[in-house]
Amino acid sequence: MISEKYEDGFACIDPRVGEDILALVTPGVELEAAERELLTAHVEACAHCALLLDLERRLATETATRLPRPVSARPTNASGWHAATRWGAAMALAAGLACALILPPQPVGPTVATRGEPTAEWIRPVEGEVFTAGDLEIGWSPVPGADAYRIALSDEAGTTTWITETETTELTIPQSVGIERDTPYRLVLATIPADLLPPGRVSVGFRVGGLLDVALHRLRYPQPLGVMLMVLGAGLLTLATLVNAGRRRSSRAV
């Protein structure tokens, strides 16, 4: 006994003609006599196209095929538990990613100055944060006893490029300041009166980049909540995949 490979079974004898063979059974398609003859002759000689038309005829006439047998059907409906797990995993992953991308990132270094009695902390930006270009909103924690705050912006060389005073703990650095992309800057917070904070110590570094830079930075230094949700989602997804694979194996065995 010798074996022979059958490839994909019947082949069309002339695919250029066979392509249009269903025109023979399509209502409303006006075929010229010669074209109809050609298609009819083709289907009489071509087993592949005869199979196609036979399938069409059987679909139209056999009522027993109304409901495909579920046994060999590709599993499309997962069980409730499985579906819930997958949904949960997807939601957790999405929430984790959203947390990472929307919430401010973790600081890449310390942002708290503890020398002296009072303590001040930068709220935005956090150390090493990447912003998109535009007006930059910054904020810090209030310092007891301070009448006002002096904010100084310095470049990489330490040269102060912009300075302002405010009585609130929030501020917007206008675009007109001319912050350049991909250049490290440092914000230094001082109080009025000045002796409430150690001079020059309450500072934070940041830079301005593109959207991709911002996303990458936030994904690299996500908040713990985002990390937790992503880990939860990935775990659920893995579990659901393993359970699903096990079910498929067992159903194949049956």
Next chain:
Amino acid sequence: MVVRCNLQSYRVDLNCPTIDDCLGSPGSNLQQTTAGGTVIERIPFHDAMLRYINGNDRVAESICERLADPIRIAVRRILTDTDRDLEDILQDSLVAFLAYLRKAGSPPDNPEAFAATIARNRCYNLVLWRRRRQAADVDDLADRLPSATVSPLDLIEERERQDLLADTLARLDERCRRLLRAIYTEGTTIESLRDTLGLKSVQAVYYRRDACLKQATKFLNRTLFSCRLIERPNTETGDGE
């Protein structure tokens, strides 16, 4: 003597030094012989097909001679050299080719490949039937009266055919399955489907239906030959008779 050979499949002409050099080469001219073997006419293959289409039955012989070898080669790749059905497949394929010429009114672009594919499909079909219907020795049943009712084999076969169809439908993607079910079993009108699917014309619905039917045929074709390695029938006894 110089004879011009019509190498249609390569779309070039060759200058052959002798008639014999042309015979047997792809697209070579054909000779038609009398019973005594005398060459009475030499015509290009394409012309022979055109003549046959126009009602000249005498060129059928030469067309068959030309196609016999490609068909035999195709058939031998599936059946064995000594298979009893080999010659039947050859004859059936040639008859189908000639019938096609007359009906279609124009020759195919590549007649050899066309005829070989007809033959291959017939071989596949034969192998499928051999798989389904094993040989039965009727000698032992000679004294029994056959039942006049429907054969159980036919009933089983019909059931299997329906199952096969159902399996094929089950493998389609949900969109196709829903569309075919709507058209063929729920009787939804094409106009209604056009509106449901948000399409502009009914032809677009038919286009989708055609794509789904072709996809289903692909599955069906594969399912029929799902045992990708089908054993060749035994040389002497595998013809199922």
